[in-house]
Amino acid sequence: MHDLAIRGGTIVDGTGKERYTGDVAIDHGRLTQVGGKAGAARRDIDASGHLVTPGWVDIHTHYDGQATWDPVLAPSSWHGSTTVMFGNCGVGFAPVRPQDRDRVIDLMEGVEDIPGATLRAGLPWNWESFPQFLDALDGLPRTIDIGAQLPHHPLRVYVMGERAVRHERATADDIAAMRDLAEEALRAGAFGFTTSRTESHRTTRGEQVPGRYAGEDELLALGGVLGKVGHGVFGMLSDFEDEATEFDWITRLGKTAGRPIWFLLTDRLSDPQRWQRLMQGTRRVRESGVSLTAQIAGRPVGLILGLTTSLSPFAAKPSFAQLNGLPHEERVARLQDPALRQRILDEPFSETLLEIIPPVQRPMATRWDRMYLLGDPPNYEPEEADSIAAMAARAGQTPQAFCYDYLVGDGGRRMLFFPITNYVHGDHGVVHSMLTDPATLLGLSDGGAHCGLICDSSVPTFMLTHWVRDRTRGPRLPLEWVVKRQTSETADFFGLNDRGRLAPGLKADINVIDFDRLRLHAPELVHDLPAAGKRLVQHVDGYKAILVAGVPIFENGVETGARPGRLVRAGQH
Numbered sequence: 001m002h003d004l005a006i007r008g009g010t011i012v013d014g015t016g017k018e019r020y021t022g023d024v025a026i027d028h029g030r031l032t033q034v035g036g037k038a039g040a041a042r043r044d045i046d047a048s049g050h051l052v053t054p055g056w057v058d059i060h061t062h063y064d065g066q067a068t069w070d071p072v073l074a075p076s077s078w079h080g081s082t083t084v085m086f087g088n089c090g091v092g093f094a095p096v097r098p099q100d101r102d103r104v105i106d107l108m109e110g111v112e113d114i115p116g117a118t119l120r121a122g123l124p125w126n127w128e129s130f131p132q133f134l135d136a137l138d139g140l141p142r143t144i145d146i147g148a149q150l151p152h153h154p155l156r157v158y159v160m161g162e163r164a165v166r167h168e169r170a171t172a173d174d175i176a177a178m179r180d181l182a183e184e185a186l187r188a189g190a191f192g193f194t195t196s197r198t199e200s201h202r203t204t205r206g207e208q209v210p211g212r213y214a215g216e217d218e219l220l221a222l223g224g225v226l227g228k229v230g231h232g233v234f235g236m237l238s239d240f241e242d243e244a245t246e247f248d249w250i251t252r253l254g255k256t257a258g259r260p261i262w263f264l265l266t267d268r269l270s271d272p273q274r275w276q277r278l279m280q281g282t283r284r285v286r287e288s289g290v291s292l293t294a295q296i297a298g299r300p301v302g303l304i305l306g307l308t309t310s311l312s313p314f315a316a317k318p319s320f321a322q323l324n325g326l327p328h329e330e331r332v333a334r335l336q337d338p339a340l341r342q343r344i345l346d347e348p349f350s351e352t353l354l355e356i357i358p359p360v361q362r363p364m365a366t367r368w369d370r371m372y373l374l375g376d377p378p379n380y381e382p383e384e385a386d387s388i389a390a391m392a393a394r395a396g397q398t399p400q401a402f403c404y405d406y407l408v409g410d411g412g413r414r415m416l417f418f419p420i421t422n423y424v425h426g427d428h429g430v431v432h433s434m435l436t437d438p439a440t441l442l443g444l445s446d447g448g449a450h451c452g453l454i455c456d457s458s459v460p461t462f463m464l465t466h467w468v469r470d471r472t473r474g475p476r477l478p479l480e481w482v483v484k485r486q487t488s489e490t491a492d493f494f495g496l497n498d499r500g501r502l503a504p505g506l507k508a509d510i511n512v513i514d515f516d517r518l519r520l521h522a523p524e525l526v527h528d529l530p531a532a533g534k535r536l537v538q539h540v541d542g543y544k545a546i547l548v549a550g551v552p553i554f555e556n557g558v559e560t561g562a563r564p565g566r567l568v569r570a571g572q573h
Contacts, residue, residue: 002041003027004550006512009047011035013502014054014487016480024052026508029549029564034502045545045552047512051479054487055082055144055509055548056460057500059441060295062112062449063146064092069122069530071142071563075537076447076457078557082509082548083491083499083568084447087149089237089264090196090211093123094133095158095181101125103165104154107210110203111196112449113310118533130181131188134567142565143553145509147494149235150185152195152211152222164210170218178218182225189569191494192233193222199239200358216249220256227257231495231571235295237264240278247281254290260493262441265294266301266421267430269363269370275430282439293493296434297444298459299380299466300419303364304536305371307332307412308525310452313364313371313403316353319344332412341408345400364418368392368399370426373406374415376522380466381428381473382417415523427473435467435477435485441493442485451535455523458538460486465518495570508550511543518542 006024011034022035058081063073067086076084086092091111096104105123109116127133130150137146156164159177170178182193201209226232234253240246254261267275278294285292305312308328314320319340323331334340349365357364364371368389372382384390392402407414422431434440447457463486467477491500499507521539529535539557546554551564 002032002038004043004045005038005041006045006047006052006510007038009050009052009512011502012051012053012480012483014483014500016484019480024502024510026547026550029508029551031502031504031506031508034504045512047544049514050544051511051513051515052502053483053511053513054500054502055511055546056080056486057083057490057496058443058445058447058457058460058486059085059490059494060088060443060445061086061447061457062088062091062108062114063447064148065108065114065119065123066448067137067142067146068124068140071140071565072559073142073144073146073448075455075539076445077144077546077553078543079458079461079540080511080513080543080546081144081447081457081460082511082546083145083147083496085147085149085191085494086448087151087190088194088235089201090152090194090209092148092151092154094127094130094154096128096154097158098125098128100154100157103157106203106205107153110205111201111209112446113453114449114451115529115531115533116204117531118529120531122530130185130190134188134190134569138567141563143559143563144548144565145568146565147191147496147568147570148189149192149194150182150190152193152214153209155181156210156214165207167208167210167213169215175218175221179221179225182222183229186225186229186232186570189567189572190232191570192235193226194235195219197236197238200360201237202358206356220249220253223253223257223259223261226259233260233262233494235262240274243277243281247285250292251285251288251290254285254292255288260291260293262293262295262493264444265296265434265440267424268360268421269424272424275434279434279437279439286439292439294434294437294440295443296440297422297431297456298435298442298463299428299431299456300422301444301454301456302380302417302419302423303361303453304374304415304455304523305364305418306415307335307407308534309415309536311357311361311364312407313400313416314344316349316357316365317344317347318350318353319347321350321353328412332408335408335412341404345398345404360420363420367418368403370419370423371403372417374417374522377520378417378522380417380462381471383473384426388416428471429474432474442490451529451533452525453536455536455538458520458540461518461520461540464513464515465520469515469518496568508547510545510547512545514542514544
């Protein structure tokens with residue numbers, strides 16, 4: 001008698017193998033049969049006409065804080081992600097001394113747009129070291145599995161204090177201390193080490209993050225710990241200001257440490273050829289025997305702009321900014337005043353206010369041809385005719401006036417989509433090229449981050465709805481290939497060899513999907529974080545069942561209340 005049987009589904013097993021029909025049997029949280037006709041079970045799930053896939057393994061989230069108070073980790077769990085990895089981009093909450101807690105909160109708020117008030121109210125701070133942080137995570141009930149990486153910025157502050165914030169060069173003693181702490185974290189179960197070397201990552205005060213200018217000696221030493229321990233990956237976001245120099249030290253790190261390395265890759269409006277140069281550099285490094293991979297997004301990284309979100313196209317207008325902090329209804333009422341409307345439309349952008357906005361986001365103030373209405377279901381590959389500029393022209397208005405009136409209407413709750421990367425040419429051609437390159441890895445959902453600006457934790461669902469089923473502006477992608485990209489490939493990269501495939505003996509993390517009904521809803525803003533913090537969430541239809549370790553955690557979109565998830569430690573799963 002099996003514990004549970006999923007019967008008659010179309011099995012897409014995560015290996016890229018062609019789909020087939022059969023049963024899946026589960027016992028004690030593991031798969032015991034995949035395909036064929038399973039015997040009797042204590043519970044059956046009818047999957048006739050449905051897809052049966054492994055649960056998604058999402059390797060790029062920022063649930064570092066939320067995982068300390070929230071067992072569910074929605075929206076990622078709503079979208080079939082059964083394992084999520086955080087500690088990305090060099091930001092996180094361990095190791096940390098009590099006197100530096102506000103500093104690392106400021107880092108996370110500035111870099112990842114997670115409300116500082118929420119973090120101050122929600123974080124229990126029952127840890128100081130990274131192993132203690134893992135132990136704190138390990139002691140909480142949870143719905144899905146989580147894994148953590150060691151972030152560079154809090155590590156540097158922990159060792160160097162104010163000198164790290166002033167971007168001083170690490171001494172030999174500093175580097176030795178960071179190496180020891182990195183080894184301690186990896187042996188406790190960290191899946192790797194991450195850092196950030198980009199101008200766009202700043203604190204809420206506009207300061208560069210502590211590891212922004214870390215020397216090659218520091219990075220090579222910390223990366224070398226991965227080779228010593230024998231597990232973990234090295235990840236980073238870099239501006240590649242000197243591309244040859246950056247690829248040189250990456251190559252040296254790969255050869256000495258012998259561990260995989262990844263960096264985040266998107267196209268850029270200011271340099272449309274950059275992504276191609278970086279892919280060419282990646283291939284050269286790989287040809288030298290180094291495991292270097294570009295981690296990419298499955299769609300444009302787009303800001304959700306509006307009067308309720310963290311930014312609007314008018315955020316740098318002084319008269320508009322003066323209304324910040326007012327209750328929403330009062331703010332909307334003030335914005336409906338014709339005199340104030342005209343003043344906001346006429347006045348220039350404030351250079352001081354523009355400076356607060358990261359450089360990659362500033363074009364939202366002028367690029368009306370790359371700003372679109374956000375529909376329901378949302379269209380993430382809109383055409384130029386659907387832009388604010390085009391609609392304004394048809395209406396006989398300026399783009400500013402058309403946009404202002406649209407946002408102020410309907411109670412001020414309308415939203416716009418403004419792709420800031422991966423949409424230079426106005427379609428998904430670049431994303432398709434990246435996705436189909438064997439030197440890339442699918443990630444960058446950023447679940448848990450950019451709470452009031454971006455909602456990309458739905459990307460695993462989007463990969464099926466858009467790339468497999470619905471795309472009309474270019475080629476689609478095979479179902480089996482897309483499932484493999486976000487299951488076995490992501491799991492294998494981080495050494496999670498007990499999941500990511502449907503095969504006997506592996507962990508029974510499973511999605512049962514009504515593919516024809518699979519549908520993304522428009523993002524919506526809610527205030528359900530600690531201290532009434534706001535975040536964008538995105539609901540979905542079409543997941544008949546989501547299972548973790550053989551236990552249904554959602555059925556027909558409704559949470560079951562089961563808590564089979566756990567902290568996964570590298571080298572111990």
